[in-house]
Amino acid sequence: MQNLKVGIIGGGFMARTHTAAARAAGAEVVGLASSSPERSAAAAAPLGLEPAAGVEELISRSDVVHVCSPNARHGEHVRAALQAGRHVVCEKPLAVDAEEAAALTALAEEAGVVASVPFVYRFHPMVRQAREETASGRIGRLLTVRGAYLQDWLLDAGESNWRVDPQVSGRSRAFGDIGSHLVDLLEFVSGERIVRLSAATTIAHPRRGGVEVVTEDAAALTVELSGGALGSLMVSQVNAGRKNQLTLELAGADGSVFFDQEHPDELWLGRTDGSVTISRDPATMGQDASRLSVVPSGHPMGYLDAFTAFARDTYARIGGEHPPGLPTFADGVRANCIIDAVLASAESGAWVDVAPVGEPAGVTVPVP
Numbered sequence: 001m002q003n004l005k006v007g008i009i010g011g012g013f014m015a016r017t018h019t020a021a022a023r024a025a026g027a028e029v030v031g032l033a034s035s036s037p038e039r040s041a042a043a044a045a046p047l048g049l050e051p052a053a054g055v056e057e058l059i060s061r062s063d064v065v066h067v068c069s070p071n072a073r074h075g076e077h078v079r080a081a082l083q084a085g086r087h088v089v090c091e092k093p094l095a096v097d098a099e100e101a102a103a104l105t106a107l108a109e110e111a112g113v114v115a116s117v118p119f120v121y122r123f124h125p126m127v128r129q130a131r132e133e134t135a136s137g138r139i140g141r142l143l144t145v146r147g148a149y150l151q152d153w154l155l156d157a158g159e160s161n162w163r164v165d166p167q168v169s170g171r172s173r174a175f176g177d178i179g180s181h182l183v184d185l186l187e188f189v190s191g192e193r194i195v196r197l198s199a200a201t202t203i204a205h206p207r208r209g210g211v212e213v214v215t216e217d218a219a220a221l222t223v224e225l226s227g228g229a230l231g232s233l234m235v236s237q238v239n240a241g242r243k244n245q246l247t248l249e250l251a252g253a254d255g256s257v258f259f260d261q262e263h264p265d266e267l268w269l270g271r272t273d274g275s276v277t278i279s280r281d282p283a284t285m286g287q288d289a290s291r292l293s294v295v296p297s298g299h300p301m302g303y304l305d306a307f308t309a310f311a312r313d314t315y316a317r318i319g320g321e322h323p324p325g326l327p328t329f330a331d332g333v334r335a336n337c338i339i340d341a342v343l344a345s346a347e348s349g350a351w352v353d354v355a356p357v358g359e360p361a362g363v364t365v366p367v368p
């Protein structure tokens with residue numbers, strides 16, 4: 001959709017990424033507001049943007065507000081944008097817990113605006129192809145799943161960031177930060193829900209920069225899906241050598257699919273009588289995968305393309321279209337419900353039912 005005016009809140013990695021994606025999707029980025037006038041000016045200049053006088057002023061001249069601030073600030077920024085009647089894109093995790101995420105979703109519904117969350121890995125064409133392989137029944141009844149999201153940027157005890165402070169990041173760190181992407185991808189590709197889970201978490205370094213660490217560096221989960229399949233998920237930000245390895249394998253009665261976001265133009269199709277790795281090719285892919293495949297096969301696509309496709313679909317929704325697979329605030333609530341369930345299980349040592357959207361997690365059930 002052309003001529004939409006986009007305002008960016010935040011001045012870091014995501015501010016840069018959202019600016020590029022919004023522009024590539026045809027919007028005009030009208031300004032940026034970070035945590036202080038000095039930071040706004042410093043972040044805006046290399047992007048060729050106007051620094052805003054503040055968040056309110058930025059919102060007043062935007063049609064769509066992209067919230068790219070630290071997690072605990074999302075709530076205040078989303079509320080300000082919704083009170084002004086603006087469409088909102090809010091980074092994951094949508095909120096610091098499911099209760100706040102559900103409240104923001106209710107406000108967005110009342111405001112009657114489009115409200116989306118950049119679970120951008122959904123926008124790789126081969127993820128849509130994996131979804132089609134599953135939904136079409138080609139892999140058969142789902143039996144097991146395995147997934148991982150592994151990084152190493154917090155392996156050094158001297159490394160720190162706002163994400164380590166629960167006042168700014170929320171009560172979950174590694175799982176909230178990247179596990180949220182993994183469970184969204186799992187539910188999106190499988191078409192099923194995680195109904196209950198058992199989780200354990202670990203802290204690699206008790207102190208960082210002289211400050212006590214209280215949030216997890218890694219989490220390991222066993223999950224049960226709505227169709228009865230069992231799964232195993234690993235999330236870590238202290239896995240040496242792994243930079244951003246998000247992998248997902250669904251194994252069904254008739255075949256498997258495997259996706260690795262560090263090789264996003266490929267999909268492995270497993271069969272007992274011969275497995276193949278297929279490459280992105282609109283000539284052989286399904287309709288939705290082809291829709292997102294914006295350059296000919298053999299010309300690599302990646303993370304920024306996925307972000308652009310997310311922005312394009314958000315703006316198309318604002319324009320009254322209904323592109324499939326747009327992650328909305330309801331999906332943000334869903335991820336927050338699973339994060340809450342992971343914390344509840346890690347604290348209690350018990351299996352925890354994952355609450356339906358909008359209900360708080362924490363109902364423990366006996367270990368089977």
Ligand SMILES: NC(=O)c1ccc[n+]([C@@H]2O[C@H](COP(=O)([O-])OP(=O)(O)OC[C@H]3O[C@@H](n4cnc5c(N)ncnc54)[C@H](O)[C@@H]3O)[C@@H](O)[C@H]2O)c1
Nearest residue numbers: 010011012013014034035068069070071073091092093118
């Ligand atoms: N969807 C994705 O793939 C993805 C990837 C990375 C980060 N994220 C999410 O994006 C958000 C931002 O992460 P990031 O990697 O850009 O972090 P970052 O540290 O690079 O940037 C955060 C920015 O927010 C600014 N900020 C702090 N307090 C603020 C306030 N009160 N008002 C306005 N700005 C404020 C900081 O000055 C900084 O410029 C987080 O919620 C994170 O979870 C999403």
